[in-house]
Amino acid sequence: MALKEELKLKRGFDVVEHEAMLNIYYTTASLKKRADAFFKTIGLTDVQFNVMMLLNYQGGNDGLSQVQLSDMMLVNRANVTTLIDRMEKSALVARTSLSGDRRTNIIKMTVKGRKIFEKAEPLYDQIIKQAMAGFSQLELKKLIGVLEQVRMNVNKSEK
Amino acid sequence: MALKEELKLKRGFDVVEHEAMLNIYYTTASLKKRADAFFKTIGLTDVQFNVMMLLNYQGGNDGLSQVQLSDMMLVNRANVTTLIDRMEKSALVARTSLSGDRRTNIIKMTVKGRKIFEKAEPLYDQIIKQAMAGFSQLELKKLIGVLEQVRMNVNKSEK
DNA sequence: AGTATATAGTTTATATGTTAACAATGAGTT
C-alpha cells in the first residue's frame, strides 16, 4: 500500500525524492514494530537481540568492547552503557575485564543469554525471510546498492 | 560503502535478506542523523519539523488533531502528547479546541512556528535532494515500490 | 432515558537515543 493510504494523508507527495525518503523511514518503522512485537513474546527488545547477534557472530569467543558495540550499532557509546546495564541486570550478558587495558569492558553473553538467543534466532530468521519475500537475490542486491548510494550521498554532504 | 565496512564488522552477512533488512535500518539511521544535525542548527528536532510539515501540508487552515498526527507519524498517541507539550512550550504550535467535540485538541502552528518552518523548509529540501541524488525518477519509483512490498509483507505476517 | 462501547487525550513506567562534561587509563614525545 502506498504511504499516502498507510498514513491516512489527505494529500500525496509533490517531490518523488521526498516520497522515497519517507518510504525508507517508515519501512524501518514497520520492520522495527514487527520485530518488537516478536521479541516482546520472549522478554527481549530488538536492540537487545541485536547486541546478542553481534556478540555471537562478530565477537566469537573474545566478546566485544562497548565501543566496538557502539560502532557496530551506529550509536553513541553513552547509549551502550545503559543498554548493557539493563542487559546485565537481566543476566543476558556480563561485563568482563580486558587484561592489558583497564579502560575497556569486554561484553560476553551469559549461558542464560546464549540459551535465549539460540531459541530466538531461527524464529527471527523466519520473520526476516517473510519481510523480504517475493524478491530475487538480484533484486535484493540492487536494493542494497541503492541504499548504499543513499548513505554515501548523506556522508558526502556531511563534510 | 558496504555495511560491513561502515559498521566495522569482522564478518559479513550469510543471508542476503538479512543484509537487505539491515541496509534499510541503517540507511534510516544515517538519514536521521543528517537531518538531526541540520535541525539542531535552527533549534528544532527532525520530529518537530515533521509535525510542522504535516500541519502545513496536511492540516491546511484546519490544523490536525493529536490522533491524526499520530496516524500520520505512525506513533502512539501518548507520544504525541509529550511531543506537543514540548512544542507548545517552545511556542512553535498551539492547542486549540474543536467546536462540537470537547475530547479533541486541534494543533496549529503559531506565527513564530510558521516563520521558522518557512525558513527551514527550502534548506531541508536541498538535503533530501542531495541524499537522493544520482537516481532517475524511475529508479526512485522502483525503490518506493520495493519498500511498499516489504511493508505489505510485514503487515501480512502480523495477522 | 439509560447503558454499553468507542474515541481522544493524559499519566506513569520503561527503553532507546543524543550531547556535554567528567574520570580513569593508555600512548607518544621530549
Next chain:
DNA sequence: AACTCATTGTTAACATATAAACTATATACT
C-alpha cells in the same frame, strides 16, 4: 619522569518511543 593527547566508559539532562491504566466525552442501541 613529566606533559600532552587520545581513548574508554560513566553520568546527567534531555527527546522520542512504547504499553497500560486512567479520565472525559461521544455515539449507538435497546
